[in-house]
Amino acid sequence: MNLAVGQVDKVTQQNAASSEESSSAAAELSGQSRQLAEMVGTFRLERTAAGAPNAKAPPHARANRPSSGKNLLSGAPASS
Numbered sequence: 697m698n699l700a701v702g703q704v705d706k707v708t709q710q711n712a713a714s715s716e717e718s719s720s721a722a723a724e725l726s727g728q729s730r731q732l733a734e735m736v737g738t739f740r741l742e743r744t745a746a747g748a749p750n751a752k753a754p755p756h757a758r759a760n761r762p763s764s765g766k767n768l769l770s771g772a773p774a775s776s
């Protein structure tokens with residue numbers, strides 16, 4: 697009987713530790729997802745005349761990046 701109680705206690709402690717680790721990981725992922733949403737939120741999609749999305753970076757991001765000469769989404773020449 698003592699052996700069974702000891703095994704149940706051990707498994708309970710392992711489950712508690714696992715639960716704490718999962719909770720910590722979930723909190724970390726939640727923070728990272730908020731940061732990612734904030735970073736991605738600086739970009740906006742505009743519809744073209746054909747109705748397809750056209751990615752536009754905010755003005756401060758466009759000014760600091762070199763242009764490849766093509767729209768990365770459609771492959772069409774980039775417009776300023």
